Amino acid sequence: MSEQVDAGTGEGRRIGVFICHCGGNISDYVDVAKVRDALKDEPDVVVSETELFACSDGTQKEMVQAIKDKKLDGLVVASCSPKLHQITFQGVSKRADLNPYSYTQVNVREQCSWAHTDDHEGATEKAIGLVRAGVAKTRLSRPLEPLVVKTLPKTMVVGGGVAGLRAAIGLADIGLGVVIVERASTLGGWVAELGPMFPNEHSGREQIDFLIEEVAKRPSITILTDAELVSKSGSFGNYITEVRVKGQDQMVTAEVGTIVVATGFDTYQPEVGEFGYGIEGVLTLPEFTKLVDGSKGPLIYKDKPVRTIAYVYCVGNRQPAPGNEYCSKFCCAATVHASLKIAARDSELRQYHLHRDIRTYGKFELMYSESRERGSVYMKFPDETPPSVAKMADGRLAVTVVDTQTGNEELTLPADLVVLVTGMVPRKNQDLTSVLKLPVGVDGFYNEIHPKLRPVETVVAGVMIAGACQSPKTLSESVASGLAAVTQSAGILLKGFAELDPLVATVDTEACTGCTDKCLASCPYDAITTVDTDGRKVAEISAAVCKGCGGCVPICPENAIDLLGYTDAQMRASIDSLAKEPVS
Amino acid sequence: MTTIVETGFKPRILVFSTNNISDPGIDLAGSRHMHYPAQVSTMSVPCSSGLKPGWILHAFEQGLDGVFIGSDGDECALLDDCGKRTGSIIAQAQELMKAKGIEPQRLKMAALCSVCAEPFVGYMREFSATLTKLGPISTAAPAAAVAS
Ligand SMILES: Cc1cc2nc3c(=O)[nH]c(=O)nc-3n(C[C@H](O)[C@H](O)[C@H](O)COP(=O)(O)OP(=O)(O)OC[C@H]3O[C@@H](n4cnc5c(N)ncnc54)[C@H](O)[C@@H]3O)c2cc1C
Ligand code: SF4
Ligand code: SF4
Numbered sequence: 001m002s003e004q005v006d007a008g009t010g011e012g013r014r015i016g017v018f019i020c021h022c023g024g025n026i027s028d029y030v031d032v033a034k035v036r037d038a039l040k041d042e043p044d045v046v047v048s049e050t051e052l053f054a055c056s057d058g059t060q061k062e063m064v065q066a067i068k069d070k071k072l073d074g075l076v077v078a079s080c081s082p083k084l085h086q087i088t089f090q091g092v093s094k095r096a097d098l099n100p101y102s103y104t105q106v107n108v109r110e111q112c113s114w115a116h117t118d119d120h121e122g123a124t125e126k127a128i129g130l131v132r133a134g135v136a137k138t139r140l141s142r143p144l145e146p147l148v149v150k151t152l153p154k155t156m157v158v159g160g161g162v163a164g165l166r167a168a169i170g171l172a173d174i175g176l177g178v179v180i181v182e183r184a185s186t187l188g189g190w191v192a193e194l195g196p197m198f199p200n201e202h203s204g205r206e207q208i209d210f211l212i213e214e215v216a217k218r219p220s221i222t223i224l225t226d227a228e229l230v231s232k233s234g235s236f237g238n239y240i241t242e243v244r245v246k247g248q249d250q251m252v253t254a255e256v257g258t259i260v261v262a263t264g265f266d267t268y269q270p271e272v273g274e275f276g277y278g279i280e281g282v283l284t285l286p287e288f289t290k291l292v293d294g295s296k297g298p299l300i301y302k303d304k305p306v307r308t309i310a311y312v313y314c315v316g317n318r319q320p321a322p323g324n325e326y327c328s329k330f331c332c333a334a335t336v337h338a339s340l341k342i343a344a345r346d347s348e349l350r351q352y353h354l355h356r357d358i359r360t361y362g363k364f365e366l367m368y369s370e371s372r373e374r375g376s377v378y379m380k381f382p383d384e385t386p387p388s389v390a391k392m393a394d395g396r397l398a399v400t401v402v403d404t405q406t407g408n409e410e411l412t413l414p415a416d417l418v419v420l421v422t423g424m425v426p427r428k429n430q431d432l433t434s435v436l437k438l439p440v441g442v443d444g445f446y447n448e449i450h451p452k453l454r455p456v457e458t459v460v461a462g463v464m465i466a467g468a469c470q471s472p473k474t475l476s477e478s479v480a481s482g483l484a485a486v487t488q489s490a491g492i493l494l495k496g497f498a499e500l501d502p503l504v505a506t507v508d509t510e511a512c513t514g515c516t517d518k519c520l521a522s523c524p525y526d527a528i529t530t531v532d533t534d535g536r537k538v539a540e541i542s543a544a545v546c547k548g549c550g551g552c553v554p555i556c557p558e559n560a561i562d563l564l565g566y567t568d569a570q571m572r573a574s575i576d577s578l579a580k581e582p583v584s
Numbered sequence: 585m586t587t588i589v590e591t592g593f594k595p596r597i598l599v600f601s602t603n604n605i606s607d608p609g610i611d612l613a614g615s616r617h618m619h620y621p622a623q624v625s626t627m628s629v630p631c632s633s634g635l636k637p638g639w640i641l642h643a644f645e646q647g648l649d650g651v652f653i654g655s656d657g658d659e660c661a662l663l664d665d666c667g668k669r670t671g672s673i674i675a676q677a678q679e680l681m682k683a684k685g686i687e688p689q690r691l692k693m694a695a696l697c698s699v700c701a702e703p704f705v706g707y708m709r710e711f712s713a714t715l716t717k718l719g720p721i722s723t724a725a726p727a728a729a730v731a732s
Binding site: 082107113117119122123129440459549571572574579584 | 637666
């Protein structure tokens with residue numbers, strides 16, 4: 001900041017404002033030129049421009065240049081949610097030697113253009129107010145240095161299914177210590193139960209055995225089975241965890257830098273009576289794959305040869321709310337694959353697939369083609385008229401279906417087995433969810449910060465999610481996300497230290513009267529202590545311990561505590577700016 | 585018989601949200617293109633327990649018609665007693681508002697989670713309707729009453 005800047009008001013600063021079109025995501029609803037022009041006249045704003053895509057490489061370079069050329073000491077980008085690009089534009093600031101904490105991201109997409117596609121004028125006026133508030137905040141920002149914390153070179157992997165095991169091996173191979181915490185008595189999760197799997201016919205059991213062997217070769221991996229994570233304390237990069245192991249009185253304590261949650265999924269369990277479930281011969285997909293993988297030759301069920309199988313797809317998935325609305329995406333492929341396996345053993349077998357549409361995406365489409373070539377019959381039923389299953393007098397099953405492809409004709413198919421193609425559901429993991437404070441999405445699976453930009457990170461710093469606990473995934477997708485969590489952990493832990501936002505609480509020693517009992521008690525992290533300054537007792541806040549919640553701020557009767565980045569002056573100035581711009 | 589007079593008044597609402605919990609919920613409402621009045625603007629802070637009652641009063645004094653606090657409640661990753669703390673901030677703000685003759689209905693709090701898009705939009709529509717009935721803010725009410 002230059003000499004001419006008034007420290008109290010921020011007057012005299014040189015702020016650059018960039019307003020993003022986001023292709024048309026913003027500019028289709030917000031008149032960005034109008035926002036730019038309004039901001040041109042704002043005091044201390046020396047650059048006000050619009051950009052087609054502020055996050056593009058080229059534009060970032062231009063922004064760096066503009067910051068240098070115009071000697072900017074503050075930056076405001078009005079674009080998408082800070083969850084997506086705060087880091088990007090803080091990076092722009094850094095590359096231009098501008099303090100990244102003089103950057104403010106204003107959300108005019110998720111919280112403006114997209115929410116007001118019905119009110120262009122209102123959205124434009126609102127955007128002007130929001131950007132002005134951002135400028136007000138930047139005007140009063142102080143240059144800050146990130147807090148450097150040491151990190152422990154160790155990761156805890158919760159869940160020893162295929163995603164967790166593969167992640168553990170990856171973590172060990174980049175030089176990190178690993179603790180696997182598996183709730184069951186054995187490792188491997190669902191895959192350990194499976195025979196030959198799509199897409200390459202490798203047996204699930206054998207793949208897990210291979211991974212377990214690889215884990216055993218790496219002394220830096222500790223395995224705890226029959227174990228559950230019961231507490232987590234400490235802070236980012238230095239978590240202290242306690243694990244309860246069945247049969248042991250003492251908790252196992254592990255100090256780790258990051259945590260990868262790979263707790264997988266459950267499969268949908270139909271109610272008795274749902275599509276005939278409960279009648280002999282009506283099986284779920286996992287029950288059916290077990291039957292197929294556990295036998296040889298033509299299929300026999302309860303001592304009777306199976307001549308006809310009917311599959312009912314999407315059971316417990318793609319349902320109207322409050323049912324499971326999502327598609328589990330592995331089950332079409334798993335069912336087509338199982339039907340191919342059994343067709344190869346019995347060329348006389350009749351197979352009817354009653355579906356809503358077959359979602360064998362990517363290369364799995366080849367299995368679908370092959371299955372039809374081998375004589376499987378596919379019938380598409382209307383969403384609102386699902387098939388029904390009943391037991392006939394001769395003990396066989398009857399499936400009634402409306403086939404949209406033959407003019408909505410109602411057909412009744414006799415069958416020896418009916419397979420309910422059940423999808424994935426979130427695993428019940430209430431305890432773990434609350435210990436780690438994991439965010440759960442509308443569908444009940446764990447939520448990442450952003451599916452494309454930050455796909456394995458959660459809002460809990462240093463806690464990642466991988467595999468099917470995040471959303472339905474195939475084996476290779478689960479492994480890919482496990483490896484992504486490895487890379488993410490490497491980024492955090494391999495340097496041995498991490499930089500944290502220094503947005504912590506500070507005490508104005510002048511204003512503090514040393515009454516301290518209130519603020520000391522208000523901080524559950526014991527970040528506030530009493531110190532002597534010039535013979536006076538005042539409160540002091542440890543930047544390393546403070547979590548930046550701001551809980552102590554309203555407690556201080558003297559208004560002596562400020563949260564950096566959200567100071568009293570910044571909050572009031574932002575409110576003033578918002579209030580100034582009427583929204584008609 | 586009452587007749588509703590179309591005044592064209594659209595109440596302006598300031599929402600205090602939190603970076604990691606209610607803000608993603610409000611983002612989600614936008615991502616799903618769910619509409620709420622454009623007179624609603626959001627400012628986010630790390631945790632609703634860090635809001636100063638004075639900021640709420642300040643917003644009213646600057647002419648905003650309503651303040652809504654999306655609190656973290658039980659989901660707060662930072663403070664176990666977040667709900668209680670935010671509640672006490674509201675109570676203090678209500679005191680300040682009372683002294684200025686500001687109707688208590690102009691301040692509203694509800695727990696908002698990171699996927700609470702629908703509840704958020706519902707709250708905004710409801711709150712906007714309440715404030716429309718109340719009419720524009722006037723912060724000088726008791727003083728004016730004394731003067732006259
Ligand atoms: C019938 C069926 C057939 C399938 N066929 C195929 C196929 O052919 N090809 C394919 O690609 N995919 C297939 N899949 C999908 C595949 O099973 C999944 O992609 C894979 O299992 C996901 O691995 P994961 O590690 O994420 O989860 P999981 O396999 O569910 O493993 C999670 C592990 O975490 C443990 N755990 C859970 N909670 C806790 C806790 N709180 N603490 C500690 N540990 C915990 C569990 O005990 C488990 O060991 C099939 C799935 C089913 C059901
Ligand atoms: S993968 Fe297929 S069976 Fe499974 S939910 Fe999606 S469409 Fe239905
Ligand atoms: S901001 Fe929160 S963590 Fe930091 S000192 Fe205040 S109460 Fe403690």
